Amino acid sequence: MKIIIAEKPSVAKSIAAIVGANNKKEGYIEGNGYAVTWAFGHLVGLAMPEHYGITGFQEENLPILPQEFKLLPRQVKEGKQYKNDPGVMKQLKVIRELFHRGESIIVATDAGREGELIFRYIYEYIGCTLPFERLWISSLTDRAIKDGFKTLRPGAEYDNLYASAKARSTADWLVGINSSQALSISAGYGVWSLGRVQTPTLAIICSRYLENKDFKPQTYFRLKLQTEKEATSFWIHSVDKFDTKSQAEDITAKVKTTGKILVTAIERKEVKQEPPLLYDLTTLQKEANSKHGFSADKTLTIAQSLYEAKKISYPRTGSRYISEDVLEEIPHLIATLRSHSLFRAYIDSRFDTQLNTRSVNDAKVTDHHALIITEESASNLSKDEQLIYDMIAGRMLEAFGEPCIKENTTVSLDADGVPFSCKGSVTLVPGWRSVFDAKDEPNDEEDSITLPVLLEGDNLFVRDCEIQEKQTKPRPLHTEASLLSYMESAGKEVEDEQQREAMKECGIGTPATRASIIETLFSREYIVREKKSLVPTNKGLVVYLAVKDKKIADVAMTGQWEEALNKIASGDMDAVTFHKGIEIYASQITTELLSTTIERTDNRNTCPCPKCKNGQMVFYPKVVKCKNENCGLTVFRSIAKKELTDGQLTDLLMNGKTALIKGFVSSKTGSTFDAIVKFDADYKTVFEFPSRKGDSKKKRS
Numbered sequence: 188m189k190i191i192i193a194e195k196p197s198v199a200k201s202i203a204a205i206v207g208a209n210n211k212k213e214g215y216i217e218g219n220g221y222a223v224t225w226a227f228g229h230l231v232g233l234a235m236p237e238h239y240g241i242t243g244f245q246e247e248n249l250p251i252l253p254q255e256f257k258l259l260p261r262q263v264k265e266g267k268q269y270k271n272d273p274g275v276m277k278q279l280k281v282i283r284e285l286f287h288r289g290e291s292i293i294v295a296t297d298a299g300r301e302g303e304l305i306f307r308y309i310y311e312y313i314g315c316t317l318p319f320e321r322l323w324i325s326s327l328t329d330r331a332i333k334d335g336f337k338t339l340r341p342g343a344e345y346d347n348l349y350a351s352a353k354a355r356s357t358a359d360w361l362v363g364i365n366s367s368q369a370l371s372i373s374a375g376y377g378v379w380s381l382g383r384v385q386t387p388t389l390a391i392i393c394s395r396y397l398e399n400k401d402f403k404p405q406t407y408f409r410l411k412l413q414t415e416k417e418a419t420s421f422w423i424h425s426v427d428k429f430d431t432k433s434q435a436e437d438i439t440a441k442v443k444t445t446g447k448i449l450v451t452a453i454e455r456k457e458v459k460q461e462p463p464l465l466y467d468l469t470t471l472q473k474e475a476n477s478k479h480g481f482s483a484d485k486t487l488t489i490a491q492s493l494y495e496a497k498k499i500s501y502p503r504t505g506s507r508y509i510s511e512d513v514l515e516e517i518p519h520l521i522a523t524l525r526s527h528s529l530f531r532a533y534i535d536s537r538f539d540t541q542l543n544t545r546s547v548n549d550a551k552v553t554d555h556h557a558l559i560i561t562e563e564s565a566s567n568l569s570k571d572e573q574l575i576y577d578m579i580a581g582r583m584l585e586a587f588g589e590p591c592i593k594e595n596t597t598v599s600l601d602a603d604g605v606p607f608s609c610k611g612s613v614t615l616v617p618g619w620r621s622v623f624d625a626k627d628e629p630n631d632e633e634d635s636i637t638l639p640v641l642l643e644g645d646n647l648f649v650r651d652c653e654i655q656e657k658q659t660k661p662r663p664l665h666t667e668a669s670l671l672s673y674m675e676s677a678g679k680e681v682e683d684e685q686q687r688e689a690m691k692e693c694g695i696g697t698p699a700t701r702a703s704i705i706e707t708l709f710s711r712e713y714i715v716r717e718k719k720s721l722v723p724t725n726k727g728l729v730v731y732l733a734v735k736d737k738k739i740a741d742v743a744m745t746g747q748w749e750e751a752l753n754k755i756a757s758g759d760m761d762a763v764t765f766h767k768g769i770e771i772y773a774s775q776i777t778t779e780l781l782s783t784t785i786e787r788t789d790n791r792n793t794c795p796c797p798k799c800k801n802g803q804m805v806f807y808p809k810v811v812k813c814k815n816e817n818c819g820l821t822v823f824r825s826i827a828k829k830e831l832t833d834g835q836l837t838d839l840l841m842n843g844k845t846a847l848i849k850g851f852v853s854s855k856t857g858s859t860f861d862a863i864v865k866f867d868a869d870y871k872t873v874f875e876f877p878s879r880k881g882d883s884k885k886k887r888s
Contacts, residue, residue, distance in 0.1 A: 188220055188221065188222055188288060188289050188290060188374065189220060189222075189289060189290065189291055189292070189293055190219050190221075190222050190223070190224065190226065190285045190286060190288075190289035190291070190292045190293070190317075191206070191221055191222070191223045191292075191293045191295050191322075192223075192224050192226065192282065192292065192294060192295060192296065192301055192306060192309070193204075193223065193224070193225045193226070193295045193296060194225065194226055194227075194228070194295075194296040194297050194305060195226070195228075196225045196226055196227065197226060197495050198225070198295065198327060198495060199215075199216065199223045199224065199225040199295075200216070200333065201329075201497075202223055202295055202322075202325055202332060203218075203221070203223040203332060204329075204463040204623075205329060205332045205336070206219060206221045206223065206336070207219035207220075207221070208221045208222070208223050208499055210376060211343045211805055213281065214277070214278055214282075215281055215285060219428060220290065221402045224278075224281060224282055224285055224656035226278070226282075226306075226309065227274075227277075227278070227298065228261075228305070228509050228691075229261060229301075229304075229308070230260060230261055230275050230278060230279055230282075230305070230308075230309055231258050231259065231261070231279075231303055231309050231312045231359050232258070232259065232261060232308065232309040233256050233257070233258065233259075233356060233357065234256070234257035234258065234259040234355075235262075235269070235364075236248075236251055236364060238257055238259065239251070239253055239257070244367075244368045244372050245372075246372050246373050246781060248368075248779050249369055249781070250267075250361075250365045250770075250773050250777040251361075251364055251365055251368075251373075252361065252770050252773070252774070253562055254479045255646055256273060256357055256360070258308055258311060258312040259271075259312075260272060260275045260276055260279055260312075261275045264343050266452065266573055272359060272407060272545060277723065279309070279312075279313070282313065283313050286310075286313055286315045286317060287316060290317070291314075291317055291318050291319065291320070292310075292317050292318070292319035292320070293319065293320050293321075293322055293336075293339065294306045294319050294320070294321050294322060294342060295519060296770070297501070297503070298321075298322075298323045298324060298325065298482050298501060298554065298555065299501070299503050299554055299555070299699060300348055300351060300352045300355070300554075300697070300699070300756070301352065301503075301699055301700075303345055303348050303349050303352050304349065304352035304353065304356060304819055305645075307349045307352070318342070319342040320339040320340060320341060320342055321340045321341070321342055321344065321345055322335045322336065322339060323335065323338065323340055324499045324501075324854055325500045325504075325555050326494070326497065326500045326501065326561050327494060327495060327497045328497045328500070328561045328562065328563060329497075331561075341763065344685075345393045347755060347756050347757065347758045348554075350755050350756075350761075350762040351753070351755040351762070352754050353762065354752060354755055354762045354766060354769075355766050357766065357769070357785075358383055358386070358748065358752075358765075358766075358769045359382065359383050361449075361769055361770065361773040361783045362381075362382065362383035362739070362769070362772070362773050362776065363381065363382045363383060365384070365773045365774075365776065365777045366381035366382070366739050366773075366776050366777065366780055367379060367381050367382075369776070369777045369780035369781045370733065370734070370780045370783065370785070371728075372781060373780060373781055373782070373783045373784060373785060374733075374785040375785075379730060379785070380433075380711050381730070381734065381739055381780075382702050382707070383739075383744060383745065383748065384695055384696050384700070385704055385707050385708060385711075386730075386734060386739050386740050387693060387695055387739075387740055387741065387742040387744075387745040388670070388674060388696075388704050388705070388708065388732055389713055389714070389723070389730065389740075390731060390734075390735060390740040390742060390829070391665065391670060391673050391674070391726060391742060392665050392670065392708070392714055392721050392722075392723055392727075393723045393735070393736045394731075394735070395662065395664060395665050395732035396664060396665075396722060396728075397728075398476075398661065398662065399661045399662065399663070399664055401838075402660075402661030402798065404658040404659050404660065404661075405658065405659045406656060406657070406658050406869055407428045407429065407654055407657055407658070407659070408428065408429040408430075408431070408432055408434070408435035408654055408655065408656060408657070409424055409425050409427075409428055409429070409435075409654075409655045409657060410424065410425035410435060410438060410439060410442065410605075410607075410652055410653070410655070411423075411424055411425075411652070411653045411654075412424070412425070412442065412448065412607055412649060412651070412652045412653075413649075413650040413651040413652070414448055414647040414648060414649060414650055415639075415647065415648070415650060416639040416640075416641060416645065416647055417639050419637075419638075419639035419641075420650065421609065421638060421639070422609075422636070423598075423600060423608065423609040424607065424609070424655075425438070425605065425606070425607055425775070426606040426607060426608050427606065429706070432654065432656070435654045437652075437856050438497055438605055438655065439652050440653055441602075441603055441605065442602045442603065442605055442649060442652050443577070443649065443652055444601040444603075445602050445649065446648065446649050447602070447646050447647065447648060447649060448600050448602040448607065448646075448647050448648075448649055449600060449601050449602070449644070449645070449646050449647075450598060450599075450600055450641055450642065450643055450644060450645040450646075450647070451599045451600060451601050451643070452598070452599040452643060452746060453596065453597075453598050453599075453641060453642070453643050454596070454597045454598075455594055455595070455596050456594070456595050456596075456597075457592060457593070457594050457595075457615070458592070458594075458595055459590045459591075459592050460590060460591040460592075460593065460618075460620075461543075461545055461590050461618075462543055462545060462546075462586050462587070462588050462589075462590065462591075462618070462619035463582065463585055463586060463619075464507035464508070464546050464557070464584050464586060465507050465508065465509065465557030465558060465559065465582060465583065465586045466507065466556070466557060466558040466578070466579060467504050467505050467506055467507045467557055467558065467698055468487065468490070468502055468503055468504055468505070468698035468699070469674075469675055469698045469701065470507065471486060471502075471558060471575070471579065472486045472487065472667070472671055472701075472702065473580065473667075473668040473671050473672060474578065474668070475574075475575060475578065475623060476666060476667040476668040476671075476719070477666070477668045478578075479574055480719060481571075481575075482667055482702070482705070482706075482789065482846070483667050483671060483701060483702035483705055483706075484702040484703070484706045485571075485704065485846070486575065486701045486702070487502065487503075489571055489572055489575045490558075490575060491501035492572060493568075493572055493575060493576055493579075496563075496602055497561055497563045498560065498561060498563050498568070498572075498576060499558060499559070499560055499561060499576065499579055500555070500556065500557075500558055500559050500560075500561065501555045502669065503555075503698055503699035504550060504554070504555040504556065504557060504558060504698065505553065505555075505697065505698045506552050506554075506555060506556055506557050507551075507555075507557045508546050508547065508548040508552050508556065508557055509546060509547055509552065509556040509559065510547070510548075510549045510552045510556060511547060511549055513556055513559075514542070514544070514547050517542060517559075517583075517587060518542070518577050519562065519583065520559065520560055520561070520562060520583070521534060521587070522534075522656055523560070523562055523564070524560075524580055525583070526564070527565065529577060529578065530580065530581065530584060530622070533584060533621060533622050534584070537588060537589070537621070538841030542587040542620075543586065543587050543588060543589065543590070545586070546586045546587070549756070551590060558579050558582075559579070559583050560576070560579060560583060561581050565580070565873070569877075581622050581623055584619075584622045585619040585620075585622045585623075586619075588619030588622065589617060589618035589619060590616070590618050590619070591614065591617055591618040591619055592614075592615045592616040592618065593612050593613065593614050593615060594612070594613045595610065595611070595612050596608050596610065596611040596612070596613075596638060597609075598610070598611070598638065598641055604631050604717070609636060609638065609716050610636070611636055611637065611638035616842040625811065651802075652740075662666050663720070664717075664720035664721065664722060665720070665721045666707060666719045666720055666721065667719075670705065670721060671701060672703050673695075674694055674695040674696055674704075676694060677693050677694050677695055677742055677743055677746030677749075691749040693746040693749055694746060694749060695745050695749065696749070697744055697749070699746040705721075708727070709832075709834045710832065710834065711726075711727075712724055712726055712727075712792075712833040712834050713726060713727030713730060714727050715794075715834055715837040715838070715841070716837070716838060716841065716842065717831075717841050718841070718842070719868060724792050724833065724834075724837075725792055726792070726833075729785060732782070733783050733784075733785045734783070737779045737780065737783070738772065738775060738776050739776045739779070739780070739781060741802070743748070745792065751765050751768075752765070775864065783852050792805075792806040792833050792837070793806065794837055794840050794841060795840075795841075796813040796815060796818055796820055796840075797820075797840055797841075797843065797866070798813065798818055798820040798870045799813060799815050799817070799818035799820070801815055801818070802814045802815025802818050802820075803815075804820070804822075804840055806833055806836065808824075809823065809824055809825070810822065810823055810824060811824070811836050811840070820870055822836060822839065822840070822872065823872075824836065826851065826864060826872060827851040827852055827853070827854065828851065828852035828873075829848065829850055829851045829852065831845070831848070831864070835864070837849060839864055839866070839872070843865055843866055844863055844864065844865035844866070844875065845863055845864045845865070846863065847861055847862070847863055847877070848861065848862060848863065848864060849861045851874075860876075863875040863876075863877065864875040
């Protein structure tokens, strides 16, 4: 009998249907010579220090460098102690028994680094020696699964991928355990969490926040002039900026006295805008955050749901390209969108020409190709799922569409020696931009105005001339979209799409892990959301200020480690060399952090009161309360036996609602449930239950 192991029960069910296994058992499905079982995420992980005989935080124990890492079933907290998760132990027993009964294994965990690690840690923990093959597919459609079973690959082909995944796992353990204990010992109070990737990410957020906060705006002045030709009025701006208002007033008087402005030069340039590349996970997360306000974690969760529903290809991809053989499927996939009301008109009017192949490059497809839809219809989707599906489908149409061709015009004008300019743009061929009727996003109010037909030598009347007082602006606070860009390029600002692609190998984290890194910062209560912006808490700033000049916060170095992990996966570097380097690094940062001091400060968080608008909400151990005595808004931390974190409470106070919170306990039935906590009109907390169709129901908490 062959044993197939999937990453989740839902995937196992799809595979079982394909291989003819339909006899449901406890923890697996059997039939037709197969037994299909499953994990549910990481069932097995690295043991904590106490399993090496090290208890508490003691300086003499650091650095902790295990000679051989121990594996343990996933742990759950019970009181102050951790114990084996009963559900995990039950499923591991099923898997162990099946592995002992089977003659070989087919690995069907997600086709990526973490999916490989999930299986290999189970395999190693159980002590299994059965031969195994790999099912490596990029979608879960019936056809993809059937094709994958025809081309099963030897498990040994993925030994380098496993070596890379294991190296990442042990590196995170070594850096996280040692740095967190060292800083906590130095502080002398509390537990301070640091990590190989989370701390440089926190540094990116905090450094931008402090830069923004300390920014001193400079005032300057510009002239805004109104003129017209052939009854078409338009505004133009002075080329020069003026440091004082008196300078601007003198020039304004001069321009008004002249009363005329001369067109001195006209430059027209035809510009071809190639379509954007297909989405990888990070670009999807960035745009979903910018357009819909979705967190990176929410976008990944939705994309994973669409993948498991067979609607899209594998979401945790780092590639924005497809291969030549996948290109052959694109016309058929585009045809399936004719029934989609959003895209029908575009497809009927545009797709009778050859496909644009800018997103086709075999050499740039690694483990998985870019995100595309499958042949499955987009039915029975929730509102949020539909938004993400439409983004992926629309981007696919854009990527294979015609270039957009524009004529950009730059006009130079002169009013008695005072230079002015304006720009206009006319779309000649909308091309890919007509998928969503997308316009260029203007940089400021001066961009792309509607111009009449102007000729060099035109002498136009000055209808009005105003002085505009402006201020220089700081770089904005990071949003999740901009943070993801920084993580992708290891902290460097890179606008060019091709350059960003080239820097992916040395970014911070991976497409599959960046969302969880950001969520870790929220769960540690190091950052909060203020609308779309990411803002450090007092606690987060204390950590950052303590470590900002240390190796642990070095963004570039973290990028170099990521590059090394990618080299292990490709076979260009051995894991032993990497591990030795990480041990040295962990020892160095431990020494650095043990000599660090953290001043004991009142880390109690505050935020504006949403009810009275004047007071500050102060975070206490059991409640959050407004300091304004005339208001007194009070929010209890514990709701339905669930303790809300500072981050969740901040979301509630700043945004009026939290994200989905898991693990509330019903007072009537004792069963657990998941819900969003929000304020009603009287600022009482109520539950909101999102439904599959995107509707919601409310219930007082």
